[in-house]
Amino acid sequence: MNLELRQHRLTPLVTVTVAALVFAILLIAVRLQWAPLESADHGAAADINSLVAGNATLVSVVKAVTWLGSNGVLWTVIGAATVILAIRRRWRLAAYLLVTGAGALILDPLLKSPTVPGTASPAATHSARSSATGRSCSSSCPPPAAGGGPPSSP
Numbered sequence: 001m002n003l004e005l006r007q008h009r010l011t012p013l014v015t016v017t018v019a020a021l022v023f024a025i026l027l028i029a030v031r032l033q034w035a036p037l038e039s040a041d042h043g044a045a046a047d048i049n050s051l052v053a054g055n056a057t058l059v060s061v062v063k064a065v066t067w068l069g070s071n072g073v074l075w076t077v078i079g080a081a082t083v084i085l086a087i088r089r090r091w092r093l094a095a096y097l098l099v100t101g102a103g104a105l106i107l108d109p110l111l112k113s114p115t116v117p118g119t120a121s122p123a124a125t126h127s128a129r130s131s132a133t134g135r136s137c138s139s140s141c142p143p144p145a146a147g148g149g150p151p152s153s154p
Contacts, residue, residue, distance in 0.1 A: 027111070071105065 029037045052058045067073065078101040085094035 071108070074101065074104065 026037070052062055078097060082094045082097050085091075085097065
């Protein structure tokens with residue numbers, strides 16, 4: 001096999017490896033609550049919130065996209081794909097899909113768990129505030145009212 005063909009075959013592996021390394025570095029920075037990354041995150045959240053908050057259509061789109069990332073949708077797609085793979089007798093691929101889906105189900109709450117026991121993670125706090133107010137917000141949003149509903153306006 002010539003050198004060019006070998007390099008061509010390794011390109012996807014190198015690309016995925018580099019992407020995984022970048023993701024791992026970002027994950028570690030988030031878990032350590034690295035100040036520059038948190039600042040960029042809060043700034044981006046505030047900017048996106050100011051763009052979306054006044055437009056009911058955009059709020060609906062953001063809610064729909066968020067719903068597409070839910071566990072229910074994930075498992076519906078995984079279940080349907082597994083059935084299709086089983087019908088086509090692709091047993092190993094179906095098993096792989098179920099195992100990686102289970103990994104996603106396990107990793108999702110672990111990655112969103114608090115970094116310090118007894119404190120809420122930024123993602124969990126943001127999610128709770130977003131769902132309580134029905135809109136996206138940054139960490140500068142007021143906490144939800146005691147009854148769990150949206151905060152009262154003055």
